Amino acid sequence: MNDTTTKLLTLLNVSATKAGKRKWTTIDEQPSEKLNKRKKTAQFAAVDSEDNAEDMPVTEVVVDTEMEVEDVEMREEPEDEGGPDAYESHFGRTPALLTDASRANIDRNAWSTSRRTRGKLGSVVELVPEGSQPGASSDTAILERLRTPFRKRQTKQPREQTDLQKDLLSALSTNGDVYLPSTAWEHKKPIREAISLQAINHVTKKRRRILKNNERLSKVDSSASPPEDVQDQGFTRPSILILLPFRSSALDWFSALTSHTPSPAFQIENQSRFLAEYSLSPGMVDKLTTAEPGTYPRDHVETFKGNVDDNFRVGIKLTRKSVKMFADFYGCDIIIASPLGLRRSIEKEKSADYLSSIEILIVDQMEALAMQNWEHVKFVLSHLNKLPKDSHNTDFSRVKPWYLDGHAAYLRQSILISALETPDTRSLFNSTLKNVAGKLRVEKRWSPVQVPEGIHQNLVSFDCSNPQDEADKRFNYFTTQILPSVLKSAVQSSNTAIFIPSSFDFIRVQNYFKKHAGVSFAVLSEYSTNQDVSRARQAFFNGKKSFILISERFHFYKRYKIRGIRNLIFYGPPDHPEFYTELLSCPFLDDGVEASDVTCRVLYCKYDWFRLERIAGTEGALELVKAA
Structure with missing residues (x-):
């Protein structure tokens, strides 16, 4: 019996003995009428600020760990045309690329390397586990209801940005890792919007699959065994993690994420609180943005404008008709945080179980994170995709097999963005990323910097x-x-x-x-x-x-x-x-x-x-x- 199996069985045995916990059984032994209708007691702090939440009294409320009642309003959306769905192929119950051979090659750092040009991304290095073939790129992986308004917005921006987004989405469609180590400031916004589209698309497809299986299970006779292919979840709900250096960066990503949810009936809950806590305080003047152009270098202005507090964390829950800011971590879909803020949370709670089922990792402004404290980044990444310490009322009959086997790290898609490359960021790319779909690194040829003549x-x-x-x-x-x-x-x-x-x-x-x-x-x-x-x-x-x-x-x-x-x-x-x-x-x-x-x-x-x-x-x- 391997270590992963031992740890998982220990988790199940310990959690089953706790008061209020449902004992895990096989589908054959005791089928559940509605496997995702699990309730858990979560703690919410009634506070005005995320920073002082630790000291405030908490109120217990009952929440649904996967889908709330209002989510059931969403009906199944049509499958994408143009072939097998990329989400199901990579994040489904039985990923085609997740084999013993691919995992073994990754563990011994055996990658096949090739170089080519990818449109506006330029020259790239592509690595896949030895014996594997590079994933096929596609621009049809985005759901139509997300892709159509996105393309409409693209018509209002420069052609160069549109082409960059198209090429980036094509690279992301393989579900492989992508490393952008020399991103220009003028490309930051279109890159954020493209990656946000990938993230929202991922959450939407995951939710759609869960609701589809809920409907199937509701029709299964209580005396019959449910179908085996309903394994569609992780240990916990959060599937997207975005690591950023400053609150102003979180505000930029919030804008990018919510740009893909335009609907007349759409609501953003707690938006005013989020804007208040992540913008500058009333009456404060940002001297970087109000100064005469050229007073400060552009990279300094872009990095430090707005609220530059580096201790924050916020959960975002997505439903069909709303975005809920400040959601409990075990009830949210996306976590936006600074490495420092997340580390403090993990050390205080002595648990990082909400990071056990992260399927897309986004790390932006890595050059700023390196100037803060790179150890915080390494600490957070070391807690990703680990077997949870507690069951959190997880219905294990709905957990994907590769989570139970401890193989989530081999399927997580990591997206790294930086204005420049350092040995630490290259080491992260080379040593930490283990995606069986491969990984892509953009290359850049640099020109000498300009210095005063004659020196x-x-x-x-x-x-x-x-x-x-x-x-x-x-x-x-x-x-x-x-x-x-x-x-x-x-x-x-x-x-x-x-x-x-x-x-x-x-x-x-x-x-x-x-x-x-x-x-x-x-x-x-x-x-x-x-x-x-x-x-x-x-x-x-x-x-x-x-x-x-x-x-x-x-x-x-x-x-x-x-x-x-x-x-x-x-x-x-x-x-x-x-x-x-x-x-x-x-x-x-x-x-x-x-x-x-x-x-x-x-x-x-x-x-x-x-x-x-x-x-x-x-x-x-x-x-x-x-x-x-």
Whole structure:
């Protein structure tokens, strides 16, 4: 007996002994009259804010764990034309691609790789388990009642966006994983709308299948065994998880999701509360959006406009005629949350059972999530598609077999979106995604960034043959080669800024300066208060501090222009290429500065490939890595 079976049997045995729980039996032993009419006691907090819900008294109400009574009003919709339904083929009772061979190949990381061009997506790398064939793309997988209004809206947008959405939906129609690691800001909205359409379509088809089976079961004689193909659910109801960095991001996705539900009789419950909690508070002015165009870089405005609180979670329940915001997690279809908000919920409740049946994972703005705390993302993903600790009154006769076998992770569709790629995001794509339908990664060739004309850029490589040694090798080369030569120079031993991408490296270099450097220095980190920042900038500009240490997270959040810089040392290439250009432009904030007055050194090794490519361009980075 394998571990998965043992855990599942333990779950069933333990949950069956709890008071108020229905013992799980086989269909042959005790058929249920209506298998989805399970009731559970849920707890709702009567609160005005999601953040203080933990401290408020709760009221017990009875809810339906799968479909409420009002859902029964929906009648079966016609099947899509053009062949077998993609939802049933992949997420149905017996997925064709879920075989012992495909799972074994995925577990040993055996993928067949191919490259091709996919329209507006550009060059892509497609990976499928060895021995499998790539899934056939289609544009007919969306239900007609969702597809028709979507196409109508497309006629009002630029052709380029429409083509991008079409190509993206074609890739998503295979139910394979999709990774968009270099998404332009102008494409964010059309991409959100296309992915939201995929999510709404998925929930609708799932609900339609459940209601169809309900109707069939209602006609089955109570003395007869129900048909075996009614297994149409997971352990819990939520099937879509959207991870985002800020409340403003959640507001954007809410708009995208609700854009696909236009109906004269359609209602959005708790919309005013959601808008109040996820928008700026009344009276607050967003200086990023009200400032004169060009005052702040576009990527900074797009990232930080609106409510940038990073601790939130909200459940969304979809019915035929309404969207219910702030639904209980065990009674909702979609969960929108920040990794921090979800982690706090999991740690407080000591359970992540509501993530056991996630079938579509969407992670957006991964570049911002990386600047927050990537460990939160890894924590949440580690709890996806695990066997639940409690039964939650689940009717196991309706649970799909592959959930019972612990194979849900092999069918989950993951959609990853980022403005840039990092080793962490590539590692997530390579190691965490196990979809038997395969996975697709968009490639991009980068051009060199533009820097002020005449500045000599000195890119210095250090030898490193093992990624595990990279941090130590970099620190050793910096402290024994770079810094001593700088301190010996009368010109470079003052007015010098040291930019450090990694927070770990930043603390390490700061401690070294405190104990060994013997020079005056100021610090600008993400933990610096406004008073600390003002004091540090002033001291450096006035020459009271010879060096200033700048963390990439500080620049990401603040985007200050630092005056007084004449010498720049990049401890490593920045993740964000625009930061490189901006810092090299800082010396020219001061009058009378010539390009010959500015020095620039960039320390790098071959493991800096992603960051180096965005600065030197793809071709230039190849030459630099070869020379490293």
